[in-house]
Amino acid sequence: MKTTPFAACFQPQCGIGISSDTCRTWRVPSPPVFVDAVGPNCLWLTDRSTQAHESIVPLRAFIANHYTPVGEVEHTRIYVRNDRYADQGSRLQADN
Numbered sequence: 001m002k003t004t005p006f007a008a009c010f011q012p013q014c015g016i017g018i019s020s021d022t023c024r025t026w027r028v029p030s031p032p033v034f035v036d037a038v039g040p041n042c043l044w045l046t047d048r049s050t051q052a053h054e055s056i057v058p059l060r061a062f063i064a065n066h067y068t069p070v071g072e073v074e075h076t077r078i079y080v081r082n083d084r085y086a087d088q089g090s091r092l093q094a095d096n
Helices: 006-010 020-025 057-066 082-095
Strands: 033-036 067-073 076-081
Touching: 057 067, 067 082, 076 082
Parallel strands: none
Antiparallel strands: 033 076, 067 076
């Protein structure tokens, strides 16, 4: 049985007739909140050192550049998109 590295699941997959240039320019909407639930409470992704978002280099860079960590709840890390954090940052900090 052939195995595929976890990070390979996030490589762009373009269909027949779609150029690689077009595929690279597509934008994926960024949600206002990013949750990394890798940890002991997850059923199948439990090892942060190999399965957390940081283990996927492009995703790690994207989160680092566009999101602010706001907390951790039961081993689940929560990040807010920077533009939303700038709007609500003082309120979020006051709630902690």
